[in-house]
Amino acid sequence: MKWKVIEKSKLPNLIGELAREYEIFAPVDRKSIGSFERLASGSEVSLDSRNTKKPPKDVFIPQTETLFTYKTGKQEVELAAPQVVIGQRVVLAVRPCDAKSFVLLDKFLSSGEYKDAYYKEKRKNTTIVGLACNHPLSTCFCTSLGGSPHGKEGLDVLLQDINDKYLIEPITERGEKLIEKFPWLKEAERADIDKAKKLSDDAEAAVKSKVSIDGVDNKLDGMFDDPIWEQICQKCLNCGICTFFCPTCCCFDVLDEDGKRIRIWDSCQFSCFTLHGSGHNPRPSGKERMRQRIMHKFNYFVKTHGESFCVGCGRCIQECPVNLDIREVVGAISALPTDKRSDND
Amino acid sequence: MEKLEKSLREIAEKLLSEKKVDLIIGYERGTRPLRTTPCFVNKTEDVQKLIWDSSCDNNLAKYVVDRKEKVGVVAKGCDARLIAVCIAENQVPKENVIIIGVPCLGVVDRKKVESKLEEKEILEATIEGEKIKVKGEEFELLLAKNDFLCDSCLTCKHRNPPIQDVLVGEEVPELTEVNEFTEVENLEAMAAEERWNHFNGELSKCIRCYACRSVCPLCYCKTCFVDQSIPTWFGKTNDLSDTMIYHIVRALHVAGRCVDCGACSRVCPVNINLRELMKKIEKIVKERYNFKAGLSLEEAPPLGDFKSEDPQEFIK
Amino acid sequence: MKNVEKGWEPRILAFLCNWCSYAGADLTGISRIQYPPNVRIVRVPCSGRVNPYYIIKALQCGWDGVLVSGCHPGDCHYISGNLVARRRFAVLKDLLEYVGIEPARVNFSWVSAAEGGKFASVVTEVVNEVKALGPAKRLVKVRIEWKNLKNR
Numbered sequence: 001m002k003w004k005v006i007e008k009s010k011l012p013n014l015i016g017e018l019a020r021e022y023e024i025f026a027p028v029d030r031k032s033i034g035s036f037e038r039l040a041s042g043s044e045v046s047l048d049s050r051n052t053k054k055p056p057k058d059v060f061i062p063q064t065e066t067l068f069t070y071k072t073g074k075q076e077v078e079l080a081a082p083q084v085v086i087g088q089r090v091v092l093a094v095r096p097c098d099a100k101s102f103v104l105l106d107k108f109l110s111s112g113e114y115k116d117a118y119y120k121e122k123r124k125n126t127t128i129v130g131l132a133c134n135h136p137l138s139t140c141f142c143t144s145l146g147g148s149p150h151g152k153e154g155l156d157v158l159l160q161d162i163n164d165k166y167l168i169e170p171i172t173e174r175g176e177k178l179i180e181k182f183p184w185l186k187e188a189e190r191a192d193i194d195k196a197k198k199l200s201d202d203a204e205a206a207v208k209s210k211v212s213i214d215g216v217d218n219k220l221d222g223m224f225d226d227p228i229w230e231q232i233c234q235k236c237l238n239c240g241i242c243t244f245f246c247p248t249c250c251c252f253d254v255l256d257e258d259g260k261r262i263r264i265w266d267s268c269q270f271s272c273f274t275l276h277g278s279g280h281n282p283r284p285s286g287k288e289r290m291r292q293r294i295m296h297k298f299n300y301f302v303k304t305h306g307e308s309f310c311v312g313c314g315r316c317i318q319e320c321p322v323n324l325d326i327r328e329v330v331g332a333i334s335a336l337p338t339d340k341r342s343d344n345d
Numbered sequence: 346m347e348k349l350e351k352s353l354r355e356i357a358e359k360l361l362s363e364k365k366v367d368l369i370i371g372y373e374r375g376t377r378p379l380r381t382t383p384c385f386v387n388k389t390e391d392v393q394k395l396i397w398d399s400s401c402d403n404n405l406a407k408y409v410v411d412r413k414e415k416v417g418v419v420a421k422g423c424d425a426r427l428i429a430v431c432i433a434e435n436q437v438p439k440e441n442v443i444i445i446g447v448p449c450l451g452v453v454d455r456k457k458v459e460s461k462l463e464e465k466e467i468l469e470a471t472i473e474g475e476k477i478k479v480k481g482e483e484f485e486l487l488l489a490k491n492d493f494l495c496d497s498c499l500t501c502k503h504r505n506p507p508i509q510d511v512l513v514g515e516e517v518p519e520l521t522e523v524n525e526f527t528e529v530e531n532l533e534a535m536a537a538e539e540r541w542n543h544f545n546g547e548l549s550k551c552i553r554c555y556a557c558r559s560v561c562p563l564c565y566c567k568t569c570f571v572d573q574s575i576p577t578w579f580g581k582t583n584d585l586s587d588t589m590i591y592h593i594v595r596a597l598h599v600a601g602r603c604v605d606c607g608a609c610s611r612v613c614p615v616n617i618n619l620r621e622l623m624k625k626i627e628k629i630v631k632e633r634y635n636f637k638a639g640l641s642l643e644e645a646p647p648l649g650d651f652k653s654e655d656p657q658e659f660i661k
Numbered sequence: 662m663k664n665v666e667k668g669w670e671p672r673i674l675a676f677l678c679n680w681c682s683y684a685g686a687d688l689t690g691i692s693r694i695q696y697p698p699n700v701r702i703v704r705v706p707c708s709g710r711v712n713p714y715y716i717i718k719a720l721q722c723g724w725d726g727v728l729v730s731g732c733h734p735g736d737c738h739y740i741s742g743n744l745v746a747r748r749r750f751a752v753l754k755d756l757l758e759y760v761g762i763e764p765a766r767v768n769f770s771w772v773s774a775a776e777g778g779k780f781a782s783v784v785t786e787v788v789n790e791v792k793a794l795g796p797a798k799r800l801v802k803v804r805i806e807w808k809n810l811k812n813r
């Protein structure tokens with residue numbers, strides 16, 4: 001299918017038409033915090049040059065989600081079937097790093113033996129329309145993790161901002177189907193495509209922040225008891241901001257409230273996360289919790305799913321209140337001598 | 346500034362080499378513009394890392410509780426007061442802490458600078474006296490530092506640490522005349538319903554990350570009430586009622602202890618101005634019990650104390 | 662009264678200290694003094710036992726008003742339980758009012774074991790004031806039902 005273009009001024013029309021058929025999620029500047037929200041009207045969409053402050057993960061993993069409801073009688077428990085059926089959705093203007101986070105979340109939550117029905121159902125019914133980044137921030141390091149500011153992984157459609165227009169590139173069949181609904185879209189011209197290519201190259205070059213993750217996974221193998229964790233975690237407050245704002249962090253807690261079984265976001269940085277019923281906590285201090293975060297992202301996930309569990313969006317760098325910079329952490333680990341392991345034995 | 350940093354490093358080096366402390370907790374340059382980061386120095390050769398300027402916003406009192414070693418802590422007025430509260434509450438043995446007081450002219454609120462620059466990203470920033478020089482792609486600006494200070498600093502009446510063991514540099518003039526409760530008074534003047542809507546609106550943004558608690562030096566409880574599960578006092582979802590209650594109860598817990606260091610508001614990733622609650626608590630305690638926290642090492646926190654003549658106009 | 666369903670009656674939760682106010686309430690009954698039946702009583706050892714959580718939780722559970730009552734200053738069975746509590750309640754009450762909770766929903770009183778009449782008048786006053794406000798909405802998460810209470 002051919003690439004299309006749309007004038008920026010026409011975008012609200014497109015969103016308006018889409019809204020008749022789909023539930024639309026898009027970046028909204030809600031009380032000056034960019035986040036993905038269900039759109040009430042097309043005009044609120046904020047397509048700034050920056051990514052949203054909050055990641056789009058809550059489109060699929062809301063912070064609070066009721067899994068099912070129940071009633072307890074004297075002898076019996078009555079269950080209400082889980083409500084997982086979701087209508088067709090479109091998520092608009094997802095940045096390439098966040099699109100990649102969906103690919104990683106898919107691996108984690110809906111592949112292999114255990115599949116998360118709630119996540120899967122929403123994912124299945126969602127078309128992802130991306131928006132390429134022309135102006136990466138100094139904290140972006142997507143290129144170190146196999147992504148790129150104009151990357152397509154995880155997207156059904158990619159929009160590229162070429163000044164007064166968006167170039168529309170269908171990527172998957174689902175994306176093509178979506179675009180077919182708008183026969184009034186103009187076809188892209190050679191010049192549009194060339195311009196987008198140039199912007200893409202420039203953006204790629206503008207990602208100055210580099211992190212070398214080569215070999216970090218193997219190195220981490222031998223570092224479970226390394227003294228480095230003690231150093232890294234020293235200033236950490238275990239506040240959990242880095243995980244709540246991370247597009248890939250999806251740990252949760254399950255609790256019951258008034259006849260509802262609810263799932264809420266949780267964080268490996270919280271002390272309760274691993275607290276046993278007995279009172280024993282296998283991760284009693286910040287050291288173990290920080291180790292878990294880094295190990296999960298750069299070792300365990302690589303072993304189980306073949307790549308790092310980080311997309312280089314830089315949110316944790318921007319939001320950490322004590323400037324615990326994940327680039328420095330990974331850098332420090334990769335700078336350790338390779339025979340580190342035998343040192344500790 | 347350079348003179349202050351030099352003298353700070355000398356003090357730190359002396360404390361370490363004379364074995365008065367095992368560790369110095371201070372600030373070093375961070376990885377982002379206007380960003381410093383807590384720094385832990387236990388070797389004399391590392392004291393060169395230590396810095397001091399108006400971007401040293403983290404509250405280092407947080408790192409004093411629960412330590413085995415003797416520490417020297419770089420402390421602004423508010424930090425020093427919080428260390429004093431922790432000592433008065435028997436959380437830290439006085440002999441284990443040396444307060445390295447730094448007179449403070451206010452710290453810069455990065456969020457204010459960022460919002461001034463809107464879409465433009467700051468790539469470099471330096472604080473030069475009264476000015477902040479910010480640079481980015483294709484722009485360079487000189488901002489007046491005083492327009493970008495944290496709200497707490499604008500009304501702080503203890504810029505010089507009221508309690509310290511050694512002072513870096515000279516004392517700075519105090520702001521004796523400012524009204525620290527203007528925001529609270531404006532809220533008090535609203536109708537109850539308006540206030541309710543205001544707090545609902547603000548707190549509905551809260552994502553229950555509890556960073557405001559995690560950053561507060563007074564929130565040293567082994568198990569915070571929000572983490573308690575037997576019984577679960579209040580719900581853990583981001584239901585608005587539970588979220589409001591979290592904030593109300595946390596405010597109650599810091600009553601008579603909070604010094605308005607501003608750390609909780611600064612840390613909030615969704616920009617909730619928690620100061621509106623904390624300042625009210627401070628005002629209540631001041632008006633009812635004539636108490637201001639962090640000015641003495643001995644005085645018990647007012648909510649653990651009483652006087653027979655305490656006001657009771659609200660009791661039927 | 663605004664938007665109140667017909668026949669609505671306020672529900673008030675009262676925490677009464679065992680040594681004074683609870684005995685005072687008992688005396689009200691024994692002396693056959695009338696007071697509105699809108700109160701459910703929780704007996705506590707001392708007003709100092711009343712954690713502010715209880716009061717906040719009661720509001721969250723949909724009680725329309727809360728009353729905490731203890732011995733007069735100087736009479737507390739534990740000497741100063743009520744005096745420490747007095748500070749806690751003062752701060753709580755001021756703060757709740759500040760966030761927009763109607764002040765009349767949160768009440769405190771000193772009622773001695775001899776003040777059966779005072780207990781009745783305190784309860785009457787509280788019930789009337791809460792009635793004037795209508796059902797609690799702010800901070801309410803789950804609304805309790807009388808009938809569920811009776812089943813327990």
Ligand code: SF4
Binds near residue numbers: 235242323
């Ligand atoms: S955001 Fe920073 S301080 Fe908070 S848990 Fe993460 S690394 Fe630690």
Ligand code: SF4
Binds near residue numbers: 249297310315
């Ligand atoms: S770890 Fe940090 S940089 Fe990586 S995906 Fe998560 S928030 Fe983004």
Ligand code: SF4
Binds near residue numbers: 550552555612613617
């Ligand atoms: S830091 Fe902000 S978002 Fe996090 S719990 Fe506190 S108020 Fe809520």
Ligand code: SF4
Binds near residue numbers: 427560563623
């Ligand atoms: S409550 Fe907030 S302002 Fe008060 S001491 Fe704690 S962190 Fe500082």
Ligand code: SF4
Binds near residue numbers: 570571598599
């Ligand atoms: S909010 Fe209260 S219970 Fe939780 S840590 Fe702070 S003082 Fe302790």
Ligand code: FES
Binds near residue numbers: 681706707736
């Ligand atoms: S025993 Fe009645 S208030 Fe303490």
